[in-house]
Amino acid sequence: MSKAKMGLIRGIGIGILTGAAVSAATVSMMKSNKRFRKNANKAVQAVTDVIDNVGEIIR
Numbered sequence: 001m002s003k004a005k006m007g008l009i010r011g012i013g014i015g016i017l018t019g020a021a022v023s024a025a026t027v028s029m030m031k032s033n034k035r036f037r038k039n040a041n042k043a044v045q046a047v048t049d050v051i052d053n054v055g056e057i058i059r
Helices: 003-032 034-058
Strands: none
Touching: 003 034
């Protein structure tokens, strides 16, 4: 493979590993911290609202 393809594959692998580590840390925090869960749910709702609004603007 060329160097560019290897770099891309390496970057994807690092991204997957980083995502898995952050996910594991977040899950453990959500189980033990009620305030964190509440703020995380608010953030997810805000992102969902933004995505819905962008979809409406595009139409």
